Amino acid sequence: MRKTALGTFVALLLLSVALVQPVAAQTTLRVLVHQNPPMVEFMDTFNQQFQENHPDIVVDMSVVNANDLSTVTQTRLSANDIDVIDMFGFANAVQPYMKNVDPPNWQQLADAGLLMDLTDQPFVANYDAATIADAGTYNGKVYEINLGRVVYSGIFYNQDLFTANNVTVPTTWSELVTACETFTAAGIPCMTAGGKDGWPIFVGAYGLIGALYPDQAALVEGLWTGTITWNDERALDMWSKMQVYARDMIESGASGIAGDAAPGRFASGAVAMFPGGSWYAPAIESAEPEFEWGYIPFPGSDDAEDNQYLFGKYDQGWAIAANTPNAEAALTYLADFSEPENYQAFVNAVGFIPTQETAQLDTHLGAEVAPYLANFRVGYEQYWVAPRGVGQYANPWASYFQPFGTFDDPQTLADTVQADLQSGLDAAGS
Amino acid sequence: MTYHFGRGRSRWLPYLLLLPGIVAYFVVALGPSLATTLFSFTDASGLPGAPVNWVGLANYNEFLFLGQAARDNLDAVGRTLIFMFFVTTIQFALGLLVAVILNQKLRGRNFFRTLYFMPVILGAVIQGLIWSLFLYPLGGPLAKFLEIFGARSEFLGGPPTEAFAWVIVVQIWANMGTTMIIFLAGLQTISEEYYEAARIDGANNWQVFRNVTWPLLTPSVNTNLLLNVIGSLQAWQLFLILLGYRNGTQVLGYLIYAVGFGQTSGSVTSSFRQGYAAAASIVLFLMVLVIGLAVQYFLRRREMRLMG
Numbered sequence: 001m002r003k004t005a006l007g008t009f010v011a012l013l014l015l016s017v018a019l020v021q022p023v024a025a026q027t028t029l030r031v032l033v034h035q036n037p038p039m040v041e042f043m044d045t046f047n048q049q050f051q052e053n054h055p056d057i058v059v060d061m062s063v064v065n066a067n068d069l070s071t072v073t074q075t076r077l078s079a080n081d082i083d084v085i086d087m088f089g090f091a092n093a094v095q096p097y098m099k100n101v102d103p104p105n106w107q108q109l110a111d112a113g114l115l116m117d118l119t120d121q122p123f124v125a126n127y128d129a130a131t132i133a134d135a136g137t138y139n140g141k142v143y144e145i146n147l148g149r150v151v152y153s154g155i156f157y158n159q160d161l162f163t164a165n166n167v168t169v170p171t172t173w174s175e176l177v178t179a180c181e182t183f184t185a186a187g188i189p190c191m192t193a194g195g196k197d198g199w200p201i202f203v204g205a206y207g208l209i210g211a212l213y214p215d216q217a218a219l220v221e222g223l224w225t226g227t228i229t230w231n232d233e234r235a236l237d238m239w240s241k242m243q244v245y246a247r248d249m250i251e252s253g254a255s256g257i258a259g260d261a262a263p264g265r266f267a268s269g270a271v272a273m274f275p276g277g278s279w280y281a282p283a284i285e286s287a288e289p290e291f292e293w294g295y296i297p298f299p300g301s302d303d304a305e306d307n308q309y310l311f312g313k314y315d316q317g318w319a320i321a322a323n324t325p326n327a328e329a330a331l332t333y334l335a336d337f338s339e340p341e342n343y344q345a346f347v348n349a350v351g352f353i354p355t356q357e358t359a360q361l362d363t364h365l366g367a368e369v370a371p372y373l374a375n376f377r378v379g380y381e382q383y384w385v386a387p388r389g390v391g392q393y394a395n396p397w398a399s400y401f402q403p404f405g406t407f408d409d410p411q412t413l414a415d416t417v418q419a420d421l422q423s424g425l426d427a428a429g430s
Numbered sequence: 431m432t433y434h435f436g437r438g439r440s441r442w443l444p445y446l447l448l449l450p451g452i453v454a455y456f457v458v459a460l461g462p463s464l465a466t467t468l469f470s471f472t473d474a475s476g477l478p479g480a481p482v483n484w485v486g487l488a489n490y491n492e493f494l495f496l497g498q499a500a501r502d503n504l505d506a507v508g509r510t511l512i513f514m515f516f517v518t519t520i521q522f523a524l525g526l527l528v529a530v531i532l533n534q535k536l537r538g539r540n541f542f543r544t545l546y547f548m549p550v551i552l553g554a555v556i557q558g559l560i561w562s563l564f565l566y567p568l569g570g571p572l573a574k575f576l577e578i579f580g581a582r583s584e585f586l587g588g589p590p591t592e593a594f595a596w597v598i599v600v601q602i603w604a605n606m607g608t609t610m611i612i613f614l615a616g617l618q619t620i621s622e623e624y625y626e627a628a629r630i631d632g633a634n635n636w637q638v639f640r641n642v643t644w645p646l647l648t649p650s651v652n653t654n655l656l657l658n659v660i661g662s663l664q665a666w667q668l669f670l671i672l673l674g675y676r677n678g679t680q681v682l683g684y685l686i687y688a689v690g691f692g693q694t695s696g697s698v699t700s701s702f703r704q705g706y707a708a709a710a711s712i713v714l715f716l717m718v719l720v721i722g723l724a725v726q727y728f729l730r731r732r733e734m735r736l737m738g
Contacts, residue, residue: 066698067674071691074702078478092699102701105692112480195587196562198674253567255587389497392677403584406591406678423498 027329028058032076033086034066037260038282039316042349050336057329066259067197070105077114083324084333089135089146089314091382097224100387100428107138115143116320121331123338131355135314145334146317147343148352151369152277152379153207153311156284159292161188161272169296171304173211173241180249183272189251192271194259201254201404202397204275205245207298209380209396210311212238220383223421230396230421231414239410241300242398246405249273255404267291279315281351281365295368310372311379315352389427391420463715469708476690476704489709503685503710507717510663510681513598514721517662521602522654525609530643532610533617543614547607557604558671562586565596590678597668597679604668605661609654616650617643645736652729659725663718682717686710 033043040063047059064072069086076082092104109115118124119142124132127145136144157169162179165186170176180190194200212234213219222228229235251271254262263283266274269291274280275298284293299307318337320330336342344359346352351365353373360366386394393400393416400407400417407413436443470489474482493503528546532539549557565585567573576582586593620643628638644651666683673679675688687693690707692700 067693070698070700070702071693074476074691078476088698090699102703104699105701106699108475108477108480108702112475112477114477114479198676251568252582253569253573253584255584256562256565256567256570388492389499391498392502394498400677403588406589420498427497 026056026058027326028060029084029326029329029333030076030082031059031061031084031086031333032069032072032082033061033063034069034316035063035260036066036279036316036350038279038286039350042346046337046342046346050333053336054329054332057332059333065197067199073109074105077109077321080321080323080325082321083326083330085319085321087144087317087319089317089382090138090144091135091313091378092385094385095221095224097221098385098387098428100389100424101385102388104385106143110138110141110143114322116322116324116327116330118142118145118320118334121334123335126338126340126343127355128357131314135355136317144317144319145338146314146355148315148347148350148355149312149376150277150279150315150352151310151312151372151376152203153210153298153309154275154278154295154369155191155207155298156266156274156276156280157294157296158266158269158272159294161269165272167272169294170299171296171307172299172302174302176249176299177244179272184248189271191245191249191254191273191275192251192257192262192265193254193275194257194262195250195255195399195404196257197259198399200259200262200276201246201250201399202395203277203381204250205242205298205398206311206379206381207275207307208238208241208245208300208398210309210377211298211300211306213380214306214309214377216311216377216380217383219380220385223384224425226425229418230394231411231418235396235418236410236414238300238396239414242396243401243408243410246398246401247403252403263287267293278312278351278353278365278369281363282349285364293364295365297372308372309375309377310369311377312353313379313382314355386421387424387428390424393417394421394424466708466711469705470712471709472705474705474708475702477702482705485705489706490713492706493709493713505678506680506682506685507713509594509679510683510714510717513594513601513665513681514659514662516598517601517605517665518655518658520598521606521609521658521662524602525606525654526613528606529610529613529617530639533614543610546610549604550607552604554604554667554671557600558668561596561600561603561672586672590676593673593676594679597672600668600672601662601665605658609658612650612654612657613647616647620646648733648736652726652733655729656722656725660718660722663714663721682710682714686714 031043031047033040043061047061051057051059062072069088073082073085073087077085087106090104090106093107094101094103103111124142124145131146132142135146136142161183162169165182165188167179167182168175170179183190191204193204210216219228223230257265260283262274262276263280264287265271267284267288278295281295284291297307297310301307318334320327320334324330337346338356340356340358343354343356347354347359347361348363351361351363353361353369353376361369380396393413395417399405400413402408407416471484471486472482473485474480492500494500532543532546552560564571567582567584567587572585573582583592586596624642624646625638628642633641664683665681666687669679669681669684670687675693680688686707689710690702690704692702694700
């Protein structure tokens with residue numbers, strides 16, 4: 001009896017083992033992106049959809065502050081702990097006239113063999129050839145597919161406040177100053193910025209540099225070769241205007257506002273204008289869907305003709321770790337993302353100027369920037385590479401002025417900036 | 431000779447027991463320190479697979495002598511010393527004062543001991559977040575208070591000197607609890623008999639403190655001074671969390687982090703320069719070593735004089 005029972009038990013056990021289907025091995029795909037609320041929201045939705053289409057892949061997405069993206073990229077690539085990486089468009093390449101400079105970090109990553117060569121991947125052909133060449137190719141190989149251009153030299157303005165205070169949309173510097181004086185007199189702060197993150201204060205004034213130096217590649221070469229200096233007459237005009245921007249236009253206390261909180265503050269109607277990048281548009285719309293806003297180039301010159309350009313950069317792109325154990329899943333992820341309908345949804349969500357020819361930026365932002373898109377230019381920040389030995393003030397940043405910085409005299413600051421730059425140029429033997 | 435662990439192979443037992451600790455020390459402390467020294471003579475980027483070339487003293491030359499950047503680096507060294515001076519003196523004095531008060535038989539003293547010690551356990555990120563909220567210039571508690579007097583400030587986002595001063599305040603707030611606890615432990619080792627004898631001799635409060643408490647607190651004084659000096663020389667996390675990379679505010683510890691991980695220029699494409707950062711680390715190490723040894727020498731002499 002006991003033997004029969006034991007035999008039955010063993011037979012049942014063997015049968016159950018035979019009937020159990022082997023569990024499909026799941027791949028965990030590790031994705032790194034930088035903090036940009038509309039993008040993160042879109043990626044959550046996309047990841048969910050991707051996992052439904054590929055049940056054998058689980059996406060583990062990490063979000064880091066934009067300031068920390070390069071640090072986390074370096075450490076996680078070094079630890080072979082990441083598969084798909086969000087990288088900004090390739091920029092700041094070393095030019096022939098530059099000496100004693102360090103290569104940009106994307107070049108270091110590619111040279112170290114840490115980025116996968118994507119040249120022959122079919123999805124690369126979905127993006128326009130110029131973008132692939134400008135923002136993702138190095139030494140003849142494609143390492144990044146760039147997902148869009150952004151503009152950073154414009155100003156968002158509150159249409160209702162402009163109407164209520166009888167202010168016309170400024171097209172020149174004088175008009176901008178008058179508009180701010182009108183708002184300030186009415187007890188409305190003129191502009192805000194997410195100054196807690198540091199860069200939004202000075203990036204907000206990049207349009208001012210653009211209006212005075214429309215060819216920014218030439219500006220960088222001029223600074224390197226000495227034909228342009230940061231304390232010449234034109235630069236002094238720029239510094240004087242930057243002082244007005246930092247001291248009189250940006251609201252008091254802006255240095256405490258986090259970068260991703262500033263769009264909400266603007267959308268709340270608390271301030272009249274918000275100088276910043278086009279990537280803020282989805283966050284403004286998300287904060288107050290009914291809010292009426294417009295977007296104009298920063299009018300840095302008193303000649304309206306000079307103020308027709310929008311400056312910007314290639315923003316986010318995708319790269320894959322060369323040593324990933326999940327290469328197939330990572331390539332599938334990029335291929336799915338690059339499908340025209342997915343890419344269009346991405347563009348709609350984040351407000352990037354598309355880099356796929358079939359996609360359209362048919363949003364409110366798209367309509368606002370459309371008149372200026374023919375005048376889109378890559379900005380100074382994407383061209384500038386500092387020589388070793390350069391001082392800490394060798395940048396055209398409005399945040400050096402009080403109340404955010406130390407300086408309260410344009411001439412003193414101009415001389416300091418040029419001296420700091422010259423020190424590096426001298427060390428480089430230029 | 432008598433061996434406590436016996437004879438023969440048993441004599442090796444103590445060394446065997448010490449081995450894991452020694453190995454751990456080499457792997458996690460001495461090894462990385464030696465590697466950092468070696469890295470400081472190379473152009474290492476910190477990326478696996480990237481070529482590493484021997485550059486001799488080039489990184490040191492650049493850090494100490496190349497252009498305005500070298501002068502900015504030396505300013506950061508000076509700022510580190512200023513930070514050390516203010517943090518050490520104020521934290522030491524406040525810690526001692528609070529410890530002496532909370533060593534009295536007061537109602538609720540355990541509550542206050544916990545309260546003062548609490549910031550220590552929070553961690554730098556939480557500490558930074560608390561102070562960012564407290565110093566929020568658009569309607570934060572301190573901004574509201576200043577408004578009463580018609581004043582306003584950008585606090586952490588304002589001029590570098592003011593921002594730097596706030597980091598000193600936060601550093602002291604964050605670590606004063608440790609100083610206080612060490613002093614409290616020291617105070618509790620002093621026998622009541624000494625105080626009674628002093629009182630009988632007619633000593634007032636100040637005389638009791640100066641002639642009884644202070645000399646007998648010497649071990650705690652030494653420990654606190656060394657910890658405060660070394661801790662403040664190496665500080666960097668609060669600078670990262672409260673200020674980020676801002677001109678005129680960096681101390682050496684934060685500068686090393688920013689250089690090593692490409693966060694110096696405000697650009698998202700800044701290079702990774704771990705060889706150069708390693709050279710800056712060695713400069714910081716030498717600074718800590720020289721100041722630490724000098725402080726220790728002074729404290730030991732003082733201890734010998736007081737305690738015999």
